[in-house]
Amino acid sequence: MINTKxxxxxxxxxxxxxxxxxxxxxxxxxxxxxxxxxxxxxxxPPANKVESIFRTINTGMAIFDxxxxxxxxxxxxxxxxRRK
Numbered sequence: 001m002i003n004t005k006x007x008x009x010x011x012x013x014x015x016x017x018x019x020x021x022x023x024x025x026x027x028x029x030x031x032x033x034x035x036x037x038x039x040x041x042x043x044x045p046p047a048n049k050v051e052s053i054f055r056t057i058n059t060g061m062a063i064f065d066x067x068x069x070x071x072x073x074x075x076x077x078x079x080x081x082r083r084k
Contacts, residue, residue, distance in 0.1 A: 046052035 046055055
């Protein structure tokens with residue numbers, strides 16, 4: 001037979017578990033804040049003229065690539081809705 005007293009959870013147990021979970025949540029929140037700051041921190045100014053030019057070309061290619069991906073996605077969606 002199962003001992004029912006051993007299976008009961010007291011208010012103290014719930015309180016301790018709650019405190020542990022709050023500590024875990026605070027740690028996760030701190031980690032998310034740190035990573036967010038790393039992602040959105042401002043970029044360093046270019047060291048020289050060549051780096052500036054390459055950064056501009058890289059940004060332009062990324063924008064172009066994103067636009068082309070969007071256009072292709074929209075075209076595929078249009079084709080899939082026409083078939084139905």
